Amino acid sequence: MKNYFYAIIALFILNSCKINPYRLSDRSYKKQIKAYQKSIGNADTKPLENGQTPKWISTVNFNLRKPNxxxxxxxxxxxxxxxxxxxxxxxxxxxxxxxxxxxxxxxxxxxxxxxxxxxxxxxxxxxxxxxxxxxxxxxxxxxxxxxxxxxxxxxxxxxxxxxxxxxxxxxxxxxxxxxxxxxxxxxxxxxxxxxxxxLGFGFWPEDQLEKAPDYFNVEQALRIIGYNTQNLSSAIKAFKLHYIQTEVDDTLDEKTINTIYSIYKKQ
Ligand SMILES: [Zn+2]
CATH class of the missing domain: 3.40.80.10 (Peptidoglycan recognition protein-like)
Known part of the structure; x- marks a missing residue:
């Protein structure tokens, strides 16, 4: 009975010593959180370029910023x-x-x-x-x-x-x-x-694509959707990787132009 008791205790100790491979990152995460808590909680202000240091008076109306x-x-x-x-x-x-x-x-x-x-x-x-x-x-x-x-x-x-x-x-x-x-x-x-x-996460073009008008500006439309068009060919390719997944290239054919028009209209 006594041996059984010791075996249970030994098992318990062994289990609690089981090494968590992420214990160092867990510790570092908690340490960083503490440092941020401290710096956010500090009611101090920084001097401006003109030499004035803003005065601190706390508001009571705030919450956390949210991801968008x-x-x-x-x-x-x-x-x-x-x-x-x-x-x-x-x-x-x-x-x-x-x-x-x-x-x-x-x-x-x-x-x-x-x-x-x-x-x-x-x-x-x-x-x-x-x-x-x-x-x-x-x-x-x-x-x-x-x-x-x-x-x-x-x-x-x-x-x-x-x-x-x-x-x-x-x-x-x-x-x-x-x-x-x-x-x-x-x-x-x-x-x-x-x-x-x-399911409501992101846009998708219609099955029957409407023809884009002659004046339609592809570069401007991609920019309005959100793409950085500095390298237009990369932007077209990224658009196709998302919306025309069977043709991932930078070719601007009629289907591509009409698909860009379709997503542009949803903005
Ligand atoms: Zn990534």
């Missing part, structure tokens, strides 16, 4: 573990709010109100700090395979909650390739944008 975009990525890695490792090492300087594995498991890596490093140098419309305004979702996918049903179901559940909690406009649920067309091509053409649009 969701950016979807594929990880281009081979497993969830590999991605989690990448996002918990400080030398990589990349992260996302959520990672969804192939089997549908959702991992959250930082609070929605905090700024993850997933967009890089990116813009959508006049917004040039997408990381500050967005939630980043990474889908565990190597870029050359279809997205699993379980993964997309979890993504839909997550998008449903985010869209409701933060009142995110449907046109602000976008791809990494949309916000960084000359650098990125994720998520791949396998990504089911059409199905998502049918």
């Amino acid at each position: 975009f969701v950016v979807i990525h594929h990880t281009a890695q081979d497993s969830l573990q590999q991605t989690l490792r990448t996002f918990t090492l400080s030398k990589t300087q990349v992260s996302a709010h959520y990672v969804i594995s192939d089997d549908g498991t959702v991992v959250q890596m930082l609070n929605d109100y905090l700024r993850a490093w997933h967009g890089g140098n990116a813009s959508w419309g006049k917004n040039t700090d997408i990381n500050s305004a967005s939630i980043g979702i990474e889908l565990d996918n190597n870029g050359f395979e279809p997205f699993s049903e379980a993964q997309i179901n979890s993504l839909v559940a997550l998008l449903t909650r985010l869209k409701k909690d933060y009142n995110i406009p449907t046109n602000n649920i976008i791809a990494h390739s949309d916000i960084a067309p000359s650098r990125k091509a994720d998520p791949s053409a396998f990504f089911p944008w059409k199905n998502l649009a049918a």
Whole structure:
């Protein structure tokens, strides 16, 4: 009986000592949160250029700023573990709010109100700090395979909650390739944008496309949708990766022009 008791105690101790591979990043996360709490809570002001230092008088009416975009990525890695490792090492300087594995498991890596490093140098419309305004979702996918049903179901559940909690406009649920067309091509053409649009996440062109008028300006329309058109060919390609997934190139044929017109009209 006594031995049995000791065995139970030993098992308990062993279990509580089980090494959590992410204990260092957990600790660092908590430490950073504490530092931010302190700096946000400080009632101090900075001197202006003219030498005046603003006086502090606290208001009572405020809350937290909310994300207004969701950016979807594929990880281009081979497993969830590999991605989690990448996002918990400080030398990589990349992260996302959520990672969804192939089997549908959702991992959250930082609070929605905090700024993850997933967009890089990116813009959508006049917004040039997408990381500050967005939630980043990474889908565990190597870029050359279809997205699993379980993964997309979890993504839909997550998008449903985010869209409701933060009142995110449907046109602000976008791809990494949309916000960084000359650098990125994720998520791949396998990504089911059409199905998502049918559920209220993003736009999709009509089956019967209306012919764009002769005066229709493609570059201007892409810019109004949100694309950075400095490199027009990249913007066209990114648009096609999202809306004409069977022809991902920079060819401006009639179908492409009419599809751009269709999405432009929805703005
Ligand atoms: Zn990406």
